[in-house]
Amino acid sequence: MTDVSRPAPAHAAPRLAGGAPExxxxxxxxxxxxxxxxxxxxxxxxxxxxxxxxxxxxxxxxxxxxxxxxxxxxxxxxxxxxxxxxxxxxxxxxxxxxxxxxxxxxxxxxxxxxxxxxxxxxxxxxxxxxxxxxxxxxxxxxxxxxxxxxxxxxxxxxxxxxxxxxxxxxxxxxxxxxxxxxxxxxxxxxxxxxxxxxxxxxxxxxxxxxxxxxxxxxxxxxxxxxxxxSKLDALIIWEYLLLLVDKLVGHIVPARFISFMFIGGLGVFVHMGALSVMVALGQPRFLWAQATATLLAMIFNFFVNNTLTYRDRRLKGFLAVTRGLFTFILVCSVGAIANVGIADYLFSDFHYGWFSAGLAGIAVGVVWNYAATSVFTWRSR
Known part of the structure; x- marks a missing residue:
């Protein structure tokens, strides 16, 4: 038997009769x-x-x-x-x-x-x-x-x-x-x-x-x-700027791609800084110095993109980060080969100027790196 005189518990829903919530x-x-x-x-x-x-x-x-x-x-x-x-x-x-x-x-x-x-x-x-x-x-x-x-x-x-x-x-x-x-x-x-x-x-x-x-x-x-x-931190400012960019030009270029390119630009400074130090020290040989600087720039780009560009898909934990870094380096290595190949092809076979050929190679490399890493490194789960 139900005791209809019993008062409703303090946590009972204060709802009106009449069906679904308004x-x-x-x-x-x-x-x-x-x-x-x-x-x-x-x-x-x-x-x-x-x-x-x-x-x-x-x-x-x-x-x-x-x-x-x-x-x-x-x-x-x-x-x-x-x-x-x-x-x-x-x-x-x-x-x-x-x-x-x-x-x-x-x-x-x-x-x-x-x-x-x-x-x-x-x-x-x-x-x-x-x-x-x-x-x-x-x-x-x-x-x-x-x-x-x-x-x-x-x-x-x-x-x-x-x-x-x-x-x-x-x-x-x-x-x-x-x-x-x-x-x-x-x-x-x-x-x-x-x-x-x-x-x-x-x-x-x-x-x-x-x-x-x-x-x-x-x-x-x-x-x-x-x-x-509090969940507020310095990265909130970056996300807010990305929102502004997305609403201003997102219908033309995705804000995430712009972030990826910006961080890639920072990676150039890391590359050249590391290369200049190794050249100044005379060690190792230039070929190895260039390869080392390239690797350092890729590592920098991976961790900064993981923090900023893909914050909502951020890789965490040793295994996830290691796998992500490996795929990022692998993908960007392919992008570097495509960059050089396209630029040389346009310069040698189509007689593009060195500047135009170089830009075309960079564009192909960046688009490949962004598209491929979004699939293989920071894929949606």
Whole structure:
């Protein structure tokens, strides 16, 4: 017999009758075990009386986050988890979470409790009443704040906000925000053109939408992280620059290819620096010095590309890195042979000038190296 007088448990879903959730809250996670339960409780309080679900998208956490999410999903039918293996990155995690739901309205919030979940009902109301296609939680509009940020972080954020104007005309005071809500049609208008680069999915959506979105902002005060460690590091700046490049010229040349070429250019300096040192020392013979410098440049290019260009597919662990380095050197050796062969063929048989022939050889080598290493070294899993 069911005791209908028993009060609902504190963690029971505060859902309205009437079927499917109206709002889906997407929460990307990576090593946030200590925060996910507290965030779930806070969202439930904020959205009491609304039909909603919470979709955690976990990038194969190593700290027990998935165990915590499994327990939450077992307790509460409005919580579910997507576990991603072999893929990494906030932008793609959010996109997969959004695509996994049929709710008419979708919100995105970080798992670290720094966003103020209490403004979610205001965001939902602006969407539901058709006052906006996209509602942004802003730290910079009147009533918002950046909390205890130091001057350096504030300057970096301000500079990134100004650079955002290069790729979108949307009137957003905080385009770097990771806290927003959007209608499903607005999301669908952008999803096929998303770059998937880096962490700034809001900016990517605003820049990719087929038509300018109607944007409203709600202020919130950015809070301090209560548990876990920040995922922000210097490489975030590189990913942000790649996002800008992708939205500016990605329809012509992939941003990842531009990164690959840039790092290859740095490798030239490594090559020439190592060669000049060996020549100055008189050891070894020039042929071996050139071969050694070439090998050092390849090793440099591999590790920098593994860190920057293919951060989302980064090879980790001794065996994976060793295999990746071996395939990279092998592929680039073939590219070097193709470079020399094409250049000599054009110069000798077609009487191209040395400069044009050399450039053509370099172009063939770079394209081969990029295409082949993306398949054999950093292949998608």
């Amino acid at each position: 709002l889906s809250v997407i929460v990307p996670t990576f090593n946030e075990r200590e925060n996910v339960r507290a965030l779930t409780d806070a969202i439930e309080v904020a959205l009491a009386g609304h039909r909603f679900e919470i979709v955690f998208v976990d990038d194969d956490s190593t700290d027990g986050t998935r165990d915590a999410l499994t327990a939450l999903a077992a307790e509460r039918d409005h919580v579910r988890m997507i576990h991603r293996i072999g893929r990494r990155g906030l932008a793609t995690a959010v996109t997969e979470g959004m695509l996994s739901t049929t709710a008419p309205y979708i919100a995105v919030i970080d798992a670290d409790l720094q966003h103020d979940e209490r403004v979610l009902p205001d965001m939902l109301d602006l969407l539901r009443t058709d006052q906006a296609d996209l509602v942004v939680g802003s730290r910079y509009t009147a009533g918002g704040g950046i909390g205890d940020w130091d001057a350096k972080r504030a300057r970096v954020s301000s500079t990134a906000t100004r650079l955002a104007k290069l790729i979108t005309s949307a009137d957003i005071t905080d385009p770097m925000s990771g806290f927003f809500a959007i209608t499903r049609p607005a999301f669908y208008s952008a999803v096929r053109d998303l770059s998937g680069q880096g962490y700034k999915i809001l900016l990517d959506i605003a820049a990719s939408a087929e038509q300018p979105l109607r944007v409203r902002e709600v202020p919130y005060e950015f809070r301090s992280r209560q548990a876990g460690t």
